[in-house]
Amino acid sequence: MTEQNAYQVADWNGQSGEYWVANQARLDAMMAVFGQAAIEAAAPVTGERVLDVGCGAGASSLDLAARVGAGGYVLGVDISEPLIGRARALAPQDTPALFRVADASGAELPEGAFDILFSRFGVMFFDDPTGAFAHMRRALRPGGRVAFVCWRGAVENDWVRLPMVALKGIVPLTTPPDPEAPGPFSFGDRARVTRILTAAGFTDIAIAPFDASITFGEGETRDAAIDDTVKRVLEGGPLSRALADQPDDIRAHAWAAVRAAFAGLPGERSVMINGAAWIVMARNPRN
């Protein structure tokens, strides 16, 4: 029998985990506006208890902790040892946030112990999303609420759509990727998210689009900013694997093609790319 989420556990403790730790400050800056939108949707108040799923380096957990205060509590869980290590290192001593290495889809969680189930881009990686949400729902009190942000589809997110189009014919891409396979875009289909949450026992599901312009690359000059953008997308994004084992000439060709695709985007000493996300809300029934 294969272990649940084995690929994700290996990746977030390996290549992706290392990339996210190395780029933590920049990634947090890029994701901040999306996390804030999800926190506004969650509307935490003093004294509430929050479970932050796939908390990564903990930026959202710490923001939530500041909102719930010393009478409240935030538990950040993540499968990635290096990211939980970074979260603990960044946490101020007096924060009411705690961090734990755990697979949220099956970890022992105290029953009915949380008011809010929250996530910033951390719930799209489960092998069995319905089973995972049903499991996490049991940790919510009756009437407790869900608020998370996830990406819409890859076709709506130019930071992956443009390079995918540019790389066609240069490297073999696994296109079309299975849109439901665990990964950043697996919650892109709003109807699928509704089905998963409904089957997991949630009610009052509301899913709204949220768009924000992300500073993807920066540099001393516009050219440097475009190079920075290409580097980020090809070294750390979902496309990084496509180039991993390619010879130098193919990599150079791919770099030039992706660079040309990004060169038309707005920005001065930056490259601004629209990020297309869903803000998802739901409720645990009161019984």
Ligand SMILES: C[S@@+](CC[C@H](N)C(=O)[O-])C[C@H]1O[C@@H](n2cnc3c(N)ncnc32)[C@H](O)[C@@H]1O
């Ligand atoms: C895109 S990152 C987002 C991290 C963080 N929420 C942020 O916004 O910076 C996705 C995170 O989900 C975590 N993750 C993936 N599957 C998980 C699971 N089954 N249980 C807990 N965390 C998981 C990964 O380790 C990773 O840290």
